Amino acid sequence: MRDTGEAIIKRTAVIIPAYNEGKIIRRTITQLEPYFKNIIFINDGSSDNTRQQALQTNAKVLSHPINLGQGAALRTGFDYALLNPQYEYFVTFDADGQHDPKDAVKMVNYLISHKLDVVLGSRFLGQAANLGTSKKMLLKAAVKFTNYTSRLKLTDAHNGLRVFNRKAAELLDLTMPDMTHASQINHRIKEHNLSYAELPVTITYTEYSKAKGQSALNSVNILFDILLNKATKKW
Amino acid sequence: MVAIQILLIAGIGFLLIWFFKSPSSSKMRAWKKIFGVLFTIVAVGLVLFPQSANDAAHAVGVGRGADLLLYLLTLAFIFGTLNQYVKSKQDEQRIVELGRQITLLEARLPQAKRSSSKQ
Numbered sequence: 001m002r003d004t005g006e007a008i009i010k011r012t013a014v015i016i017p018a019y020n021e022g023k024i025i026r027r028t029i030t031q032l033e034p035y036f037k038n039i040i041f042i043n044d045g046s047s048d049n050t051r052q053q054a055l056q057t058n059a060k061v062l063s064h065p066i067n068l069g070q071g072a073a074l075r076t077g078f079d080y081a082l083l084n085p086q087y088e089y090f091v092t093f094d095a096d097g098q099h100d101p102k103d104a105v106k107m108v109n110y111l112i113s114h115k116l117d118v119v120l121g122s123r124f125l126g127q128a129a130n131l132g133t134s135k136k137m138l139l140k141a142a143v144k145f146t147n148y149t150s151r152l153k154l155t156d157a158h159n160g161l162r163v164f165n166r167k168a169a170e171l172l173d174l175t176m177p178d179m180t181h182a183s184q185i186n187h188r189i190k191e192h193n194l195s196y197a198e199l200p201v202t203i204t205y206t207e208y209s210k211a212k213g214q215s216a217l218n219s220v221n222i223l224f225d226i227l228l229n230k231a232t233k234k235w
Numbered sequence: 236m237v238a239i240q241i242l243l244i245a246g247i248g249f250l251l252i253w254f255f256k257s258p259s260s261s262k263m264r265a266w267k268k269i270f271g272v273l274f275t276i277v278a279v280g281l282v283l284f285p286q287s288a289n290d291a292a293h294a295v296g297v298g299r300g301a302d303l304l305l306y307l308l309t310l311a312f313i314f315g316t317l318n319q320y321v322k323s324k325q326d327e328q329r330i331v332e333l334g335r336q337i338t339l340l341e342a343r344l345p346q347a348k349r350s351s352s353k354q
Contacts, residue, residue, distance in 0.1 A: 068331045075335065076338050
């Protein structure tokens with residue numbers, strides 16, 4: 001039975017966590033709206049006008065009472081989305097305008113046609129416009145490390161553009177509230193033997209998103225968190 | 236290898252294992268209290284019988300009682316720091332869960348109005 005495009009859209013939820021993205025969030029969401037109808041936005045305790053901006057769109061706006069971290073925001077988004085039994089497909093999408101809505105569409109269709117549990121976007125398979133060399137090197141190193149800790153072979157381990165089917169979404173159980181969640185997602189894929197694929201996606205680095213990007217130093221925190229959790233068996 | 240080296244390394248190893256393997260439980264808390272009381276007794280004993288520190292030090296291959304005390308103090312400090320860290324991580328988990336539940340409850344109320352308007 002082939003799903004029509006519209007039927008797929010009705011059953012797809014897009015989850016967008018954001019912290020202090022007031023300048024860009026309205027544009028990001030409105031650029032998604034032609035392609036997706038069910039957008040769930042999580043304001044992670046922003047101190048700027050992120051929430052107001054998001055309320056101007058058609059997205060459902062959830063707000064954390066205080067800043068809890070992107071991992072926690074994603075989890076909240078998934079918890080909320082999973083409440084609706086109509087949703088079969090779940091897309092995670094970055095708030096800062098780095099992702100292309102058309103890539104998300106492509107990934108959802110691929111997930112369905114290939115009957116996969118997870119589809120991951122990879123900037124190293126596709127176009128990474130304006131990616132600085134040091135950041136590129138750091139990302140590649142991060143990929144190696146994440147592949148080692150999650151025992152998954154990916155080309156891009158920290159891409160926020162991902163698609164999950166309901167089965168995968170229900171198994172995520174993201175317990176890391178901060179940026180470590182990215183590694184935990186990959187670990188879950190391996191842990192539950194979920195079928196997955198990576199698709200090339202375009203990441204657009206603008207001056208805005210580069211300024212806001214994760215600092216290289218934060219990798220130290222992530223590394224420590226992962227090792228600590230592995231040692232205490234909470235991973 | 237001098238006795239003190241073995242004791243200290245074993246002590247550090249034990250602390251690390253203890254912290255990273257056992258979750259906080261009433262058993263743990265009881266042991267920590269017992270440890271605290273013993274520590275106090277030893278501390279008072281050392282004050283009343285300062286020579287005992289030197290005797291104990293010589294017994295494990297350390298020159299002076301003060302040095303032995305310093306080594307033990309270091310272990311105690313590591314213990315305290317690790318304890319703090321683990322507790323703080325546990326607190327963080329609870330706060331995050333509380334925050335998320337509030338968010339979800341609010342989201343499911345029709346026209347939920349926020350009393351504290353924090354943007």
